[in-house]
Amino acid sequence: MKNPIPLRPARFIALALLGVLAVAAVIAYRNVRAARAVLHPARQPLKPVAEGMLSGRTDVVLRTRDGLALRGWYLPSRNRAAVAVMHGFAENRTQMLFEAEVLSRAGYGVLLFDSRGHGESEGDLVTWGDREREDLRAAVDFLSRRDDVDPSRLGVLGFSMGGTTAMLEALDDERLKAVAAAGAYPSLEADTRYSYGKWGPLSVQPALWTLRLSGVDVDAVDPMKRLCDLKGRPLLLINGDVDAYAPAFLQDALFQAACEPKTYWVVPGAHHGEYAKKAPEEYARHLRDFFDAALLSGS
Missing domain, CATH: 3.40.50.1820 (Alpha/Beta hydrolase fold, catalytic domain)
Known part of the structure; x- marks a missing residue:
């Protein structure tokens, strides 16, 4: 059996970079989806009001x-x-x-x-x-x-x-x-950084971009x-x-x-x-x- 051909340093670096980019893409995609979800939440039905509560409304x-x-x-x-x-x-x-x-x-x-x-x-x-x-x-x-x-x-x-x-x-x-x-x-930026910041800028920036592209003035909040x-x-x-x-x-x-x-x-x-x-x-x-x-x- 032939011995496996050793990876050249340049090829190893390229594969490592591809791996990092793949992980970054997954994280960014996940957080873009999450940011879209917070722009369009599912509506919750009104809870029943107990008898005698808020009387006169x-x-x-x-x-x-x-x-x-x-x-x-x-x-x-x-x-x-x-x-x-x-x-x-x-x-x-x-x-x-x-x-x-x-x-x-x-x-x-x-x-x-x-x-x-x-x-x-x-x-x-x-x-x-x-x-x-x-x-x-x-x-x-x-x-x-x-x-x-x-x-x-x-x-x-x-x-x-x-x-x-x-x-x-x-x-x-x-x-x-x-x-x-x-x-x-x-x-809003501080809240986004806290909520999405586990993976650093790879998580935070896509979420902020999604908010801004949807018309949210993040800086005003x-x-x-x-x-x-x-x-x-x-x-x-x-x-x-x-x-x-x-x-x-x-x-x-x-x-x-x-x-x-x-x-x-x-x-x-x-x-x-x-x-x-x-x-x-x-x-x-x-x-x-x-x-x-x-x-x-x-x-």
């Missing part, structure tokens, strides 16, 4: 300035203040039933709605806060016109993507006098760099200490970037969105106390 349709119809519920205000409530990615308004009930029982008008591309609302592209700002603006427009609401007493509560959207819109809309953001990300533009309007940040989606180091950076008045509550043992599960009474109290101080003081 009415169906509403909001119209965004870019022409989309958003569906939601409104609970009238009994204290002249109101809060818009925004859910997270791949969910709908029923993700925030606990929060809506707490605020409604405290007398607040509550506008609970499905963001674009979610629930029963129109739209088929999710932009992670970029165009969702238009959704919140439509909500603020709605609340500002309500006879039961003083337009100088408006706040917003958002979870995850909704929390980032809440901060973004409040920076440009001074009608929002108080912002509560739970499990929010400081910027960066509330952290402008948080002090809230100009004295209070900010409440909430997070779980074992949240794998909104890790502590990103939340800490977000809080450090904000100017006073600001509050940061960390929920022991809570994963992403588990605040009501782990500490229901404390969570409810933090929400009530925050909005009472921000929207009712001096009333």
